[in-house]
Amino acid sequence: DTGVSQNPRHKITKRGQNVTFRCDPISEHNRLYWYRQTLGQGPEFLTYFQNEAQLEKSRLLSDRFSAERPKGSFSTLEIQRTEQGDSAMYLCASSFEGHGRNQPQHFGDGTRLSIL
Amino acid sequence: GENVEQHPSTLSVQEGDSAVIKCTYSDSASNYFPWYKQELGKRPQLIIDIRSNVGEKKDQRIAVTLNKTAKHFSLHITETQPEDSAVYFCAAIKPFGNEKLTFGTGTRLTIIP
Numbered sequence: 001d002t003g004v005s006q007n008p009r010h011k012i013t014k015r016g017q018n019v020t021f022r023c024d025p026i027s028e029h030n031r032l033y034w035y036r037q038t039l040g041q042g043p044e045f046l047t048y049f050q051n052e053a054q055l056e057k058s059r060l061l062s063d064r065f066s067a068e069r070p071k072g073s074f075s076t077l078e079i080q081r082t083e084q085g086d087s088a089m090y091l092c093a094s095s096f097e098g099h100g101r102n103q104p105q106h107f108g109d110g111t112r113l114s115i116l
Numbered sequence: 117g118e119n120v121e122q123h124p125s126t127l128s129v130q131e132g133d134s135a136v137i138k139c140t141y142s143d144s145a146s147n148y149f150p151w152y153k154q155e156l157g158k159r160p161q162l163i164i165d166i167r168s169n170v171g172e173k174k175d176q177r178i179a180v181t182l183n184k185t186a187k188h189f190s191l192h193i194t195e196t197q198p199e200d201s202a203v204y205f206c207a208a209i210k211p212f213g214n215e216k217l218t219f220g221t222g223t224r225l226t227i228i229p
Contacts, residue, residue, distance in 0.1 A: 048215050107161070
């Protein structure tokens with residue numbers, strides 16, 4: 001499968017713990033995005049990378065959240081001191097930017113985070 | 117920022133009939149409009165997209181229309197089948213640096229056999 005890969009698929013943790021998710025984009029995609037989706041809602045943008053550079057962060061991304069894409073390939077999203085409100089599906093997407101036109105974003109299956 | 121509204125929130129149609137889902141957007145600078153299908157517990161899957169330089173695009177039973185003046189776009193599914201049952205999301209994106217997709221709130225489509 002050469003699609004976007006995310007792990008773990010599910011994460012259950014106690015409030016106050018730190019969690020880290022990983023995303024492996026489609027190979028050769030230079031853009032990588034993180035979104036958050038809560039039940040009954042559409043995905044909400046969190047942040048995106050062009051290669052290894054983090055170019056935009058949403059106001060939803062509090063200082064407890066940090067994302068990295070150190071080599072311009074896979075990315076990690078870490079949440080520190082988790083809170084009940086962090087429970088959601090965290091989706092990763094990737095695309096190839098070229099010719100100055102928005103290209104389709106392809107999503108992974110997501111990581112479902114549940115905070116006890 | 118961009119705001120996308122989507123209607124209806126739920127839609128039930130008889131198998132074989134057509135389904136139409138409508139979205140409006142607020143930012144006239146938006147120029148790319150994808151539609152995603154999401155089955156329960158699965159990833160959003162891109163099913164069709166349209167750019168602002170065209171008014172309509174069709175792919176087999178699925179079509180999307182765009183009215184830039186009115187700032188709305190619609191998804192049309194003809195000859196619906198049970199496997200079309202899912203949640204459908206519209207989205208919009210602006211060019212040149214603002215790369216985030218802004219999604220609608222989704223439409224739960226149920227095809228009645």
